[in-house]
Amino acid sequence: MRSNFKGPHRLSRNRPEWQRISGGVAAARGFLASGVAAEIKKQGLDLAVVFSSRPSVACGVFTTNLVKAAPVLLSKKHLSRARGRIRAVLLNSGCANACTGRRGMAGAVRSARCLASHLGIDPYQVVVASTGVIGIALPIQKLLKGIPAAVAALSPDGWEAAARAIMTTDTREKTCAVEGRIGDRPVRIGGMAKGAGMIHPQMATMLSVITTDAAIPRPVLESVFRRVVERTFNCLTVDGDTSTNDMVLLIANGASDAKVEGAGSAYFEQGLEIVCEEMAKMVARDGEGATKFVEVLVDGASSVDQGRRVAKAIAHSPLVKTALYGQELNWGRIVAAAGCSGVRFNPDRVVLRLCGIPVFRNGMAVSSTQRRAEEALAAHDLQIHLDLAQGRASARIWTCDLSHGYIDINGSYIT
Incomplete structure (x- = not known):
C-alpha cells in the first residue's frame, strides 16, 4: 500500500509528492535482486546479487578508515576502470574479507569474475561488498558455488531475500522505495542497507545499495549523491566506530526515460534523500542492543x-x-x-x-x-x-x- 511522505519532503505545489512503494532495491525498472544461502554463515541467507538488466551508471562512497577491506579496494578500482558503468553488485555476509592480505584480494577478484561470467558482462562492471568478522579468510569456494544459484534466483521480487542476505547482527531488513514523476514519466528510487554496530560513518554507512530508473548523467548523479549522503548517512552513529568495509552505491539505468535535468535534479535529490534518510534511521533504530x-x-x-x-x-x-x-x-x-x-x-x-x-x-x-x-x-x-x-x-x-x-x-x- 502506498502512503504519502509528509513534512519536509514536499518540494513545491508544482511537483507531485514522492510516494512510498514496495520493492526495495528492485523497485526501479530494470533491476533484479536475489538472496541465497551459500553456507558462509552457519545458517540463513548470506549471498546477495543486485543486477541492472540494461546499461547503467553508478557512483559510490567508501569508508574513510585507513584500514580498508579487499572488497572496498577492488570496488573503488572497478568504478574507476569502468568509468562508472557498473551493472552488478555482489554482497556477502558472515565474512568481512578485511585484513586478509593477498589471499583476500584474490578472492574478491575471483568472485567478481565469476559473477560477471554468469551475467555476461565485463568483470569491471561488478562491485563486491562484504560484511562480518574482520581477519577471517573469505570461504571462496562456498561463495563461488553460491553465485550460480544467486544468478538463477534474480527477480524483481528478490529484494527482500537480498536485504536479508546482507544482515549480520541486524534484527530486521532495512529497505525503502519511493515513486515520483519527472515530466510525464514515473520514476522510482529504492534501496537496501545493513548495519547495527560499528556505525560511525565518515562517508556513507555500513553497506547500502540504492537503485533508480532515472536517466541522469553521472556527474549530476555523483554531486547529488554526495550531498544527500552528507545530510543522511553521515548524520548517523551507533557506537562511534568506523568500519573497514563501509560502502554505499547508487546505480541509475534510465529505464523510465525520465531525464533528470534542470529543476528535475532538485526533485530527484529530494526523493533520494527520503530513501537514504529512512534507511539511516532504520539503522539507528536497529542499533545493537538498542531500546531507544x-x-x-x-x-x-x-x-x-x-x-x-x-x-x-x-x-x-x-x-x-x-x-x-x-x-x-x-x-x-x-x-x-x-x-x-x-x-x-x-x-x-x-x-x-x-x-x-x-x-x-x-x-x-x-x-x-x-x-x-x-x-x-x-x-x-x-x-x-x-x-x-x-x-x-x-x-x-x-x-x-x-x-x-x-x-x-x-x-x-x-x-
Whole structure:
C-alpha cells in the first residue's frame, strides 16, 4: 500500500509528492535482486546479487578508515576502470574479507569474475561488498558455488531475500522505495542497507545499495549523491566506530526515460534523500542492543559544522546513552558532553529540551519541568534539542541508547 511522505519532503505545489512503494532495491525498472544461502554463515541467507538488466551508471562512497577491506579496494578500482558503468553488485555476509592480505584480494577478484561470467558482462562492471568478522579468510569456494544459484534466483521480487542476505547482527531488513514523476514519466528510487554496530560513518554507512530508473548523467548523479549522503548517512552513529568495509552505491539505468535535468535534479535529490534518510534511521533504530531511537538536534549554531560537532559529542557519549537506556533524567551529562565538543558557547545562554520539554535554561535546571521530562524518557523515540543561541545554523544526528545488550553482542561476536 502506498502512503504519502509528509513534512519536509514536499518540494513545491508544482511537483507531485514522492510516494512510498514496495520493492526495495528492485523497485526501479530494470533491476533484479536475489538472496541465497551459500553456507558462509552457519545458517540463513548470506549471498546477495543486485543486477541492472540494461546499461547503467553508478557512483559510490567508501569508508574513510585507513584500514580498508579487499572488497572496498577492488570496488573503488572497478568504478574507476569502468568509468562508472557498473551493472552488478555482489554482497556477502558472515565474512568481512578485511585484513586478509593477498589471499583476500584474490578472492574478491575471483568472485567478481565469476559473477560477471554468469551475467555476461565485463568483470569491471561488478562491485563486491562484504560484511562480518574482520581477519577471517573469505570461504571462496562456498561463495563461488553460491553465485550460480544467486544468478538463477534474480527477480524483481528478490529484494527482500537480498536485504536479508546482507544482515549480520541486524534484527530486521532495512529497505525503502519511493515513486515520483519527472515530466510525464514515473520514476522510482529504492534501496537496501545493513548495519547495527560499528556505525560511525565518515562517508556513507555500513553497506547500502540504492537503485533508480532515472536517466541522469553521472556527474549530476555523483554531486547529488554526495550531498544527500552528507545530510543522511553521515548524520548517523551507533557506537562511534568506523568500519573497514563501509560502502554505499547508487546505480541509475534510465529505464523510465525520465531525464533528470534542470529543476528535475532538485526533485530527484529530494526523493533520494527520503530513501537514504529512512534507511539511516532504520539503522539507528536497529542499533545493537538498542531500546531507544534518539535524534540529537542542535540549533542556534554559528555554522552547520559547529552544530554537528556538538551533536556528535552528545550522540557519542556513553554516559548520555546509558542514562537514556536507564530512563534517567541526567541532563547534566548532555550539557557536559556539549562542553567537551571543542565548540565555544556561553552555557548561560543555551537551552536544553528533552522531548520538547525545557530542562536547562539560564545556566541552571528548570525545576518545574523535571517530573514531566522524566516521564517522557519512557518513550521509544526521544529527542535531545540543544539551542546554542549563537547563530542560525542547525545540525542533527541520529543514534540510539547503550544497553547491556550491546555488551552481550560485542563481548562474544566471534564466538
